[in-house]
Amino acid sequence: MAQKPSIPKGTRDFSPAEVAKRNYIFGKIKSQFKNFGFQPIETPSFENSDTLMGKYGEEGDRLIFKILNSGDFLKKADEKLLQEKDSLKITSSISEKALRYDLTVPFARYVVQHQNEIDFPFKRYQIQPVWRADRPQKGRFREFFQCDADVVGSKSLWQEVEFVQLYDAVFDSLGLKGVTIKLNNRKVLSGFAEVIGEQDKLIDFTVALDKLDKIGEEGVKKEMREKGIAEIALEKIQPIFNLQGDFGQKIQGIKDILATSEIGKAGIAELEFIEKAIAAIPLKSAKLELDVTLARGLNYYTGAIFEVAAPEGVKMGSIGGGGRYDDLTGIFGLKDMSGVGISFGLDRIYLVLEELGLFPETVTENTRVLFINFGEEEALYALKVISELRRNKIVAELYPDAAKMNKQMKYADKREIPFVVLAGGEEMQQEKFTLKNMKTGEQYTISATELMEKIS
Amino acid sequence: MAQKPSIPKGTRDFSPAEVAKRNYIFGKIKSQFKNFGFQPIETPSFENSDTLMGKYGEEGDRLIFKILNSGDFLKKADEKLLQEKDSLKITSSISEKALRYDLTVPFARYVVQHQNEIDFPFKRYQIQPVWRADRPQKGRFREFFQCDADVVGSKSLWQEVEFVQLYDAVFDSLGLKGVTIKLNNRKVLSGFAEVIGEQDKLIDFTVALDKLDKIGEEGVKKEMREKGIAEIALEKIQPIFNLQGDFGQKIQGIKDILATSEIGKAGIAELEFIEKAIAAIPLKSAKLELDVTLARGLNYYTGAIFEVAAPEGVKMGSIGGGGRYDDLTGIFGLKDMSGVGISFGLDRIYLVLEELGLFPETVTENTRVLFINFGEEEALYALKVISELRRNKIVAELYPDAAKMNKQMKYADKREIPFVVLAGGEEMQQEKFTLKNMKTGEQYTISATELMEKIS
Numbered sequence: 037m038a039q040k041p042s043i044p045k046g047t048r049d050f051s052p053a054e055v056a057k058r059n060y061i062f063g064k065i066k067s068q069f070k071n072f073g074f075q076p077i078e079t080p081s082f083e084n085s086d087t088l089m090g091k092y093g094e095e096g097d098r099l100i101f102k103i104l105n106s107g108d109f110l111k112k113a114d115e116k117l118l119q120e121k122d123s124l125k126i127t128s129s130i131s132e133k134a135l136r137y138d139l140t141v142p143f144a145r146y147v148v149q150h151q152n153e154i155d156f157p158f159k160r161y162q163i164q165p166v167w168r169a170d171r172p173q174k175g176r177f178r179e180f181f182q183c184d185a186d187v188v189g190s191k192s193l194w195q196e197v198e199f200v201q202l203y204d205a206v207f208d209s210l211g212l213k214g215v216t217i218k219l220n221n222r223k224v225l226s227g228f229a230e231v232i233g234e235q236d237k238l239i240d241f242t243v244a245l246d247k248l249d250k251i252g253e254e255g256v257k258k259e260m261r262e263k264g265i266a267e268i269a270l271e272k273i274q275p276i277f278n279l280q281g282d283f284g285q286k287i288q289g290i291k292d293i294l295a296t297s298e299i300g301k302a303g304i305a306e307l308e309f310i311e312k313a314i315a316a317i318p319l320k321s322a323k324l325e326l327d328v329t330l331a332r333g334l335n336y337y338t339g340a341i342f343e344v345a346a347p348e349g350v351k352m353g354s355i356g357g358g359g360r361y362d363d364l365t366g367i368f369g370l371k372d373m374s375g376v377g378i379s380f381g382l383d384r385i386y387l388v389l390e391e392l393g394l395f396p397e398t399v400t401e402n403t404r405v406l407f408i409n410f411g412e413e414e415a416l417y418a419l420k421v422i423s424e425l426r427r428n429k430i431v432a433e434l435y436p437d438a439a440k441m442n443k444q445m446k447y448a449d450k451r452e453i454p455f456v457v458l459a460g461g462e463e464m465q466q467e468k469f470t471l472k473n474m475k476t477g478e479q480y481t482i483s484a485t486e487l488m489e490k491i492s
Numbered sequence: 493m494a495q496k497p498s499i500p501k502g503t504r505d506f507s508p509a510e511v512a513k514r515n516y517i518f519g520k521i522k523s524q525f526k527n528f529g530f531q532p533i534e535t536p537s538f539e540n541s542d543t544l545m546g547k548y549g550e551e552g553d554r555l556i557f558k559i560l561n562s563g564d565f566l567k568k569a570d571e572k573l574l575q576e577k578d579s580l581k582i583t584s585s586i587s588e589k590a591l592r593y594d595l596t597v598p599f600a601r602y603v604v605q606h607q608n609e610i611d612f613p614f615k616r617y618q619i620q621p622v623w624r625a626d627r628p629q630k631g632r633f634r635e636f637f638q639c640d641a642d643v644v645g646s647k648s649l650w651q652e653v654e655f656v657q658l659y660d661a662v663f664d665s666l667g668l669k670g671v672t673i674k675l676n677n678r679k680v681l682s683g684f685a686e687v688i689g690e691q692d693k694l695i696d697f698t699v700a701l702d703k704l705d706k707i708g709e710e711g712v713k714k715e716m717r718e719k720g721i722a723e724i725a726l727e728k729i730q731p732i733f734n735l736q737g738d739f740g741q742k743i744q745g746i747k748d749i750l751a752t753s754e755i756g757k758a759g760i761a762e763l764e765f766i767e768k769a770i771a772a773i774p775l776k777s778a779k780l781e782l783d784v785t786l787a788r789g790l791n792y793y794t795g796a797i798f799e800v801a802a803p804e805g806v807k808m809g810s811i812g813g814g815g816r817y818d819d820l821t822g823i824f825g826l827k828d829m830s831g832v833g834i835s836f837g838l839d840r841i842y843l844v845l846e847e848l849g850l851f852p853e854t855v856t857e858n859t860r861v862l863f864i865n866f867g868e869e870e871a872l873y874a875l876k877v878i879s880e881l882r883r884n885k886i887v888a889e890l891y892p893d894a895a896k897m898n899k900q901m902k903y904a905d906k907r908e909i910p911f912v913v914l915a916g917g918e919e920m921q922q923e924k925f926t927l928k929n930m931k932t933g934e935q936y937t938i939s940a941t942e943l944m945e946k947i948s
Contacts, residue, residue, distance in 0.1 A: 041543055041601045041824045044589050047536035049602055051609065052616070055532040071882045073859045073889035076511040080503030080635055081537065081591075081621060082557075087497055101538075104558040104587055106625040110577040118574055121566040131560050133500050135537075145497045146505055153507065155906045157892055160508070165537060169562040179536055192892035194871055201879065317876050368497045403529045415650055420773050423657065426527045433529035436613055436648035450611045 046170070046178030053400045057386065058181075060399045061210065062163060065183050065380055068205045069161040072198060074185045077160050079142040082133040089134070091141045091367060099168045102131040135167040139184045140377070141367075147188055148368035156189030175383065186377030188364055193306060195376045196340045196360065197313040203344055203356060203378065204322040210385070211394045213321040214347035215355070220330035221307055222337045222359075224290065227300020228276070228328075231293060232269035239335070241265060245276070246331040253277045276328055283311050286326040306339060338362040342378055346388045355384045402431060405455040405471075405491050406448045409435040417464050418457065421484050430492055448474060455491050502626070502634030509856045513842060514637075516855045517666065518619060521639050521836055524661045525617040528654060530641045533616050535598040538589040545590070547597045547823060555624045557634075558587040591623040595640045596833070597823075603644055604824035612645030631839065642833030644820055649762055652796045652816065653769040655834045659800055659812060660778040662836065667850045669777040670803035671811070676786035677763055678793045678815075680746065683756020684732070684784075687749060688725035695791070697721060701732070702787040709733045732784055739767050742782045762795060794818040798834055802844045811840045858887060861911040861927075861947050862904045865891040873920050874913065877940050886948055904930060911947050 043049060050058065069076075082103055089097055109130045110118070117126040136142055139162045147154065163183045170176060185202065187195045200217055207215045225245075229238040240263035244256050251259070256277075257270055275293055279286045287308060294300030307326065314324050322344075330341050339360030346352045358378030365373040389395050405425065407418040418434050425432040433453075435444045448456045458470040463481065470481045471490055482490065499505060506514065525532075538559055545553055565586045566574070573582040592598055595618045603610065619639045626632060641658065643651045656673055663671045681701075685694040696719035700712050707715070713726055731749055735742045743764060750756030763782065770780050786797050795816030802808045814834030821829040845851050861881065863874040874890050881888040889909075891900045904912045914926040919937065926937045927946060938946065
């Protein structure tokens, strides 16, 4: 192989600094997941195809990575489909496994499969990669991590309250103050469709409404008209476009519209419950906002819908989202299991922290002290102290070769190692070490104990 | 889907307790990797097929999971091969990507691809899953994690010394005392083949020798005879079977055999260097042993060969292994990059810790206190304290529904939550909480501050 090797498009290598920063975010999320009583599970990277296929719509099925059966896979393949070169239909006979597309379906499968071992309500978190054969774009990858927390087995609205608190706790702990947690409710959206007499156009209606901040009021109305929503219906919901003020004021605004819709009123009651609890136990630094245009793949959610926006001034799509789905495990035959969950968008959170300079400097710090290698005797002398330092959790390294001093110093410099120790024959005789502070240039000849103190 | 869902054979779901135990091991390994100055990288789960194919031998190629191309993959497939149903040959035209088979080849690819960003010597660690289409067996899975640490870009034997120390540090920190780190050197094996005049049978010779603890001296000799190794050669190496005593004594034993082999003597010198350094800086709890039968996929290694055995009395294959390979990156066109590395066998380490009862009890501890839910007002009252507890890193949960007291208590019991708080109208009036210790059954009615103290 003469040419430089590469990786598949849409995938990434992560350098030590990138891994360190990603782990910093994972660590903060995990720590709050734990704090809130969520427990980790892990599922296999690939599932049986029939577990995944048909769960994400036609488009989703296309985007699932399929794994070729091992061995003589064509033997079992349908002769006719082969001759017709029908790629789509032949797939199921030459591929029985597929890479995880998200964490929600595998979680539902897990819950059903292990229902007898689980104590419900089950609060689980899961942080694992997923794969999608999407066209790669800036910020869109074919392999990326999802960080999900879900509760299954309870319809209680306290879960929704806790998820708002959880978002607040995670972003606050990342130093990302001022995020907006947008809240909506599927029942409110259903209520809108009901009062305007367009229940059958609920999807079209909400898909259009969801675009309000992208295409504006006129754009939304234009799209609604194109989908056949009557002018009189648009007039009826006009107040939606004029909602102003805080959470409570907006609620008042939609109460008038939804006065005649039972489902709409149920949605409002849920929103009010959550808002009241959050008002009683103030958030640390996030703000909770009502956004009646929020839909997020509406077909999925049955109650609360969440989405988190980065602090004002940062241009970035949502950095988190989630909601309630009343029938999580029905697809696998276990009825009446309501679930509610949220997700964190790792890659976007990473970009936001980078943009705002919120990664602590210490995150990418690694080796604290490099011992220059002057030869076998000296290296052994160094290695004794290095072992001691490591025992005390101070990251210490010996330069492996007795290379030229200049080369070794350059290595320390490039790797931004803050301290270098030089210990040659003279130091060994005195049982001392010469310590150099690479930033200030200061040098001291000191004992092992003093060395330990100086650099810890 | 009526029947209970399942997962592909050879894969596993991990429950919260299992994830916690696995993370405990990962944490200890990572912590020592870091301490020794290794930096983490991550590579994509799938690579371009030509990065992986042909790197693991014919058997390896067969065991690599291939990913089916997206879209109309048959369009590009060779017509003739399709008609002939030649699964093997058609693969490369319908699959361009494959799942990682190990971490070493992707690491080599990473080093070559990023050579201009890396400061050599490069000490990297990598903890990621790999996939093999092996026949699943007890303890052998199709998806499993590898934990590797390697140094690339230095031929220094100090690396080997440090890897011995690293093994010792990791197993000691896991409480797994008394592991044996077996050491050998490819040059010693080459020397044996040389002095018996069977260089061309080096592989046969070492494959047979490697089985000594399984099939015994007579078994090894029988296999060697079958492979055409002469009787006189067997006589010459007879001392190998009679090696006794400590590291130094065994070295003496092979020195006589290898007296006429330059390469053999070079191997001995390397072994002695490592042993001398380790003797000068004693290991914490592992012991270093010379095992001249150790080969471990010999073709790969060029110098040191490591393998770790569990403490005596535990029946388990090797729990770690590694070695030096002088041409790590040559397959991708970058010459003269010597590498040396070690690996930890997570699944086996897990089983050993389980067998010896070495997982600390706290590992699987999660929620510390459950607040019983008596209704809306009470739940809000509880949630205020819960927020406070979480801020202080005490894992607290509110039972989500105002279910029957009995059901809630049972839930706490099943999940082994050590404390339960009951706070109804009376407690609220007094601004108190009734705390129940689930183990002792003791109950106290106390303030929020006292509560915090009591359970932390």
